Amino acid sequence: MASLDQIFVTLKEQLVQLFPAVLQPYVGVLLSIVAIMAVFPGIFALTTVVERKLLARFQNRPGPNRVGIPLTKIRLAGFGQFAADGIKSLTKEDIIPRNADRKVHFIAPFVLVVPAFLALSVLPIGRNMTALDFPETGLLFFFAIGAATELSVFMAGWSSRNKYSLLGAMRGIAQMLSYEIPLILSSLTVVMMVGSLSLVTIVERQTSVQWGFFHSWHVFTPWGFAGFLLFLTAACAEANRTPFDLPEAESELVAGYFTEYSGFKFALFFLGEYLGMFAISGVAISLFLGGWSAPFTFLDWVPSWLWFFGKLFAFILFFIWLRGTLPRLRVDQLMNLAWKFMLPMCLLNLLVVGVWHFTAEWNELLRWSLATVLLAGPYWLFSRSFEARFKPRTYRYAADSPAAPVVAPVAPQVPI
């Protein structure tokens, strides 16, 4: 089994051996890059089809089911669609608006995609399988690279000289900036507990066995659970997925910041978005869901990379599910959620981690209930916005509460 687990590692080592010693480190890196650049776009291709099909199922329609292997009768249940889409976007005309800032307009998709690949490369996708291992600062690198997304969004939106693009970009940046804070804060809990910024270390720490058959994933602690939920929410927003898809809200902004993109550059944006989603899902998996480790010890024989990709795929399905289910938020709701709910909860979660750390020798049950109470109480308090607690709820268009005194029968009113 170990051989199957380490099959890619061994393969890479053997390949590297074929080259002269001077080149070996470079070749190693190159091989890793190639692998990543092959695997994740592949998953991307798969995801596009899956998403279309799943959404279609949600909406009671068949979805793509025609395209199979060309020139044959094999339909593959429509899974050839990605190839058709890809070919279509590559062959379309690349339109650049006349007023656009051409240079910036050109660079923007690359600023999105390249960092996305870089971010993917730090993920431990299996045991000993990390393309770019920063033993000190892996997570920090990830977040630093993530910053480029915002830049790209801005560049795309601004350079298009289109009001939808600019509005989309502004919304997107505001959203990403706002949610980056809870994102980082919620992952800080894990960093605090593990004491390392390296994703590899973090994952390895979660492979220890608890209660005989469990791997001690962080999600199985009160703070980890809360942190995971917060991280997931923030990740949704970072990836511009529903219900946080305001920057590219089709019904409002056409396609947001990449309204003016077409053809290959559009495909790059598309790719970049999905890669970003994969990356952030991968980080969520590494931080909270034990990375490549199996949930139970008796499942350890399954290769680690399979676990990682399985979890990743579960995440993808989850995101699609969300997209098919939830309505989009309003901008003020979006901001309220980030600043008035998630930020306090994240800070509180940091406190709880501190408490957890210092109560290590306590009775387990007591520790659990203390942490749970500390989290659940404020959750209950924050869960409806503060103002609703202090002010009677007002309805802008509906009539006042039925208890309102009726002075006298009055003539029909023009509603305000």
Added chain:
Amino acid sequence: MTTLPIITLLTLTPILGALVLALGGHRGERPARNIALGFGLLALLETWLLVAGFDGKSAALQFVERHAWIPSLGVEYFVAVDGLSILLVLLSALLVPFAVAVSGGIGDRPRTFYALMLLLQAGLFGTFTALNFFHWFIFWELSLVPAYFLIKLWGGPARRTAATQFFIYTFVGSVAMLLAMQAVFLATGTFDLPKLAELARSGELARGLETKLHWTGLSASALGTVLFVGVFLGFAVKVPLMPFHTWLPATYAEAPSSVTMLLTGAMSKMGVYGFLRILAPIFPGQLRDLLGPLMALAVLTIVASAFAAFAQKDLKRMLAYSSINHLGLCLLGLFAAMQPTANTAGWQTEKVAALNGVLLQMFNHGLTAAALFGFVALLERRAGGLRGLDDFGGLRKVAPVFAGLMGISLFASLGLPGLNGFIGEFLIFKGAFPLAPYAAALSTLGLLLTAIFLLTLIQRVFAGPLNERWKTFPDLTRGELLVFAPAVALMFLLGVAPQLVVRLINPTVIEAVNRLGN
């Protein structure tokens, strides 16, 4: 597993409740009261755990929590309970839900009201469990602040004056105490109360005063007396002892009745607690030197307050003086137990009896007086704010259950055997009479007068022809019965089986008597 820091949890519970009340968005009084009641009952539950886990046979400090806080100032977070503390913690835990359940008709900012009640409880818990002067004092003052606001914001017509008077009085006392204790800190370098008591016993304190504070130009004994008077003032005002009591009737009368329940039931006990926990152990010599005048003050408190109560027309003022009278008995017992005697078993027994009596009296008076003020609260609410002695009459006809339960409480207050008040008084006199015969004999006059004015109360309010105004006076409702019946049942229970309480305090008292020496 380290043990559960139950005392800390206990102190935090009402604070948490206050926070929930302060932050929660519930309008209206009922939900606020229910939340406060819920937290009060939670605290009671925790107290019950504390009592259940308390080793009644040991005089040692239990449930000790000790953490360094400001080491350079000798400040620690040091909480624990012994028999004395646990009794008063229990009392506070009982009274706050009781008072919360009784209160009602708080039209104005009910959430704040109940939050302050809970804060007051936190202050009480803290005061009764803290064993480091520094944070003891914090809680001591913490209990003062909510009380001030409760009186000032929800009190009767003259509440502003009363609240200010209350605050200034107790605060002046506190300041005097704080200054004195700082001097003690300078002399000893510690705020730890048990340690200070030990130093005082070994004479270290006096030596410290001599060497470290000679710059004051006072001799150690004079300085000791000055410090004693400072600390004494703080507690005497709180109890109160007679010349320092003028804040009390006005405060009790003006405070909302449910707050008065806490003021008399629990806060007045803080003073006696201070006497027992701080003054007597740290300044035993000074206390003995001034025993004569102090005893005279105690007797004055007992007798004069009873007479004054007799002259009152306002039920709350009358009961307020009655409270002074009862607490005067506590001090009588306490001072008697400080009387120097031969070191024989007989005298030790008398001292133990006196101190046991003091503690029982504290607990019982807390319960009874709170119940009485609770009844007055109901009376006041039903009569639209009237509470004069002559405003009623013949209520027993229309409200027999009300009259019955309040009558039982009144009899408990005047020390009827079979009800809780008796045993405490008996033990106090059992100890005090041999130790200080004349003071005790004079004090019995207080018992008689108590009977006179309490029976006058019954006669004027409940007996006689029914005042036509109150023809539709409602009897106790089911809910009120649910609140008061347990209190009355507790009075019976403690009257018949005082062992329930004595079990907790007896070893501590024996230990205290041994420590105090002769």
Added chain:
Amino acid sequence: MTPLAAYLLVSALLFAIGFAGALTRRNSILVLVGVELMLNAANLNFLAFWRYGPNPEALTGVMFVLFAIAVAAAEAAVGLALIIAIYRHYCSSNVEDVATMKG
């Protein structure tokens, strides 16, 4: 030339560029950009001295940089907020237009 001197020269150059910009550009945002450049030049200086200095274990240079970055972030936030406020008030972001503080 030692590597330290090279880094220092780069840093000095950056500083000078930033300084020149801050002195000559009219738009207040660019002035701020210039200031940022100067700050970063200083940061490079610190790191270079840490790397090649006598006592790298003390980490003083790194610490200084970290703190400087934090302070710079605060400075940028407040500075830009000021610029926006001024722009709202004067409808101009030109530094020369804002001279009400003259004595």
Added chain:
Amino acid sequence: MNFIFAILAGLTVGAAFAAMTLRNLVHCALCLTVSLIGLALLYLQLGAEFAGFVQVLVYVGAVAILILFAVLLTRGGEAPVGRITNSLGAGLLVAAAVFGVLAWAIIGSSALKALPKETPQPALLVKAVGDKLMGEFVLPLQGIALLLTAALLGAVVIAMREKSSPAGVAVDSRSATRNP
């Protein structure tokens, strides 16, 4: 002195120069970003991994975006701005003088010459940084926390819209129904 350093230095200085000279403010800001990234890479080159990534996170992720926002909010991105002030010459002169003095000091410094040409890469552990921050530098850290909070609040307050107009007309349906 190696090749990578030269490239990075060139990139940084060049981008900085562009940032200070371009006419379009957005371009300036983007060039600044490039310059900052270059600096971050220089930090990596110096072995300060942590500082480098923090530099990217803070400057690229936050400060650059902030500047871009400011540019847009002051409508600076719409048209090329006036390049220079009235006192171009004086400014450049002073800046040149500063550079000259600095370069003279650096090159002429005897202390620098005494230093070795190559020193071993110091092992920078993030953990050591953390220990320092929480130990020796804990007070400055707290100060920074305070400063950032103050800056956050201050920025919000300053940039808030001036409340000249009366607050939006409150919609109160109750009062409306009461007064037919």
Added chain:
Amino acid sequence: MKGIINSLWLIPALPLLAAGIIALMKRPQRKPAAALAIGSMALAFLVSCVAFVATLQPEAGKGAVQLTHNFAWFDLGGSALRLGWLLDPLTAGMLVMVTFVGSLIFIFSVGYMDHDENLTRFFGFLALFAAAMLGLLIANNLLFLFMCWELVGVASYLLIGFWFHKPSAAAAAKKAFITTRIGDLGFFLGIVWLYHETGTLLFYDNGAGCLEQGALTKLVTQTTVGGMAVSTAISLLLFCGAVGKSGQLPLHVWLPDAMEGPTPVSALIHAATMVAAGVFLVARVFPLMGAATADLGLEGHSPHTTALTVVTWVGACTAVFAALIAVAQNDIKRILAFSTVSQLGYMMLGLGVGGPAVGMFHLLTHAFFKALLFLGAGSVIHGSHHEQDIRRMGGLRKLMPITFAAYAVGMMALAGFPLVFSGFWSKDEVLHAAMIWSPSKLPFLLGLFGAVLTAFYMTRQMWFVFFAPRAESASSPGRAAHSASHHEPQGASSSPHESPRVMTLPLVILAVATVLLSLFATPVWPWFHAYLGGQLDHLQVGWSADSAAGLTMLLSVLAVALGVSASWRLYSRGKAGTDAVERLFPRLFRALQGRLYVDEFYAATVFRLNAAVAVLSDWADRFVWSSVVELAAWLAKGLAWLSRTLDESGINSGFDAGCVETRGAGGFASRLQNGQTQRYLRILGAGVVVLVVAIVWMGNN
């Protein structure tokens, strides 16, 4: 048989349980409440009988049966406070009497209180009283006794004030409670003192009790203030309690007022049982009271200790004093009340001069015949629609024959008609013991005079109630108040009528018992003495008394004859409307009618003093103590004002001057600023250049 001691607690517990259950009952549940109370009392009577039988068989040579059961109540220091109960002849006799009389009175109440709406409550209180009273009897601990003592006081308070809507009743209740509490304070201190001296409050505890030899010798040998023996001092303090409870001289004022309560209450509490508790107490602590000499014999001659002398004198004075007042009363119950006070005086006298047997026997006989008299009076009152003034009655002999017969038996027993009435024998014994009392003969003479008076006022009462011509008006003003509160149909049955059987039956039983009881303590067969002394096995039939006994008997018969005949002569010839004695001695009669103005005296002295001190305390509180505080407050305010004035005039002015200067300098400096930031920055840069150059240059030099 001896095992009964372990079940002795049942006797008070049964009524207590009944009281508890009745307390929870609703007002309309009248019959169950009555049944419960009577049933519990009857059961208690049965258990008492068993206990009584157990005391009839003393072990040879050990004296009276004395069984105890002690237990710890609560911890106190190293030891515990112990309570217990005790069964000896004294207890057993009292138990039987109280449960028997109590049961009868309970039954009587069913008829008497028939119209009252609060019957349920009434039986609850009665049961509570019975429980407390029985607890008092079985107590083997002075503290326990005191607790029950107070509880009977409360029950008495509740029952006197049963018609609480009458202000007089409420006031009387309060008066009763407080007056007895005055005595109780002394009692309380006595207990505390005794506890301190002996270390225990158990009466008998296998030699370690406070009434046993070891403790007593210790108490006798110690002296306290004024050279009194500690035992004497404690005895006197305890006696204070007895004085209060038993209505002895200075504190008797509450007992006549207590007649405001329903008549069965007067019969049970204020005639038969509770008021006798004081006597019982003295009998119980008699070993302490009499502890002066080495032998503590109970052979009919009590030792002459200071305590007992005090008891004697108080008793004798009370006997005569109350009898005198009774002569001039017109309320049927008041007369009986003063008679009770007087008889209690006799009991005290008997205890003082003759020991427990003498006093206790009079107590027992008195309990029966006075209960009989009160119930008879109740029957009369009930029959004549709550009329209580004897002058408005008359001729009831025909209308209420059974009541008349029973009342006559009671009256004769009280007056001391010879031979077949128990009162004769018991009073005779008291007088006999007083006669042979060596310190003084005066108590005997007082007692004899009292006997004359007793016969006189009882005859007077009999005449007015049963023999006098029927008064003209049935509806008197005095009635109105009662009938108003007792929804009794006015005028429906205006003529008096015989009471229902539930009321007359107890009367008959009590009358029979009154007669039968006379058999037990004749000089021929002094069974009761032997029983109390534990010498039943030595008891023989035969004339055992000395010659003085015969003389006493003769004198006593003469006294009765004198009283009866004088009274009968005076009243049977008198005119209706006025009192014969009043015509003869108007001023004396008025004084007696005014109860010799004791109440007025108290009102003028004690009450007024009390009120004055109260007002003074209140005044001191409001003005003296407060003004001291206010003075301090004014002082503080004055200091604050001074400080503020100094600040404003002195310090601030100098500061202001400095400010003006600074402002001028600032104005000058501000002109250097032109607002061009970049200019500042240029200057700064130039400055840096200059500085660096300077530093480097100077460094090189």
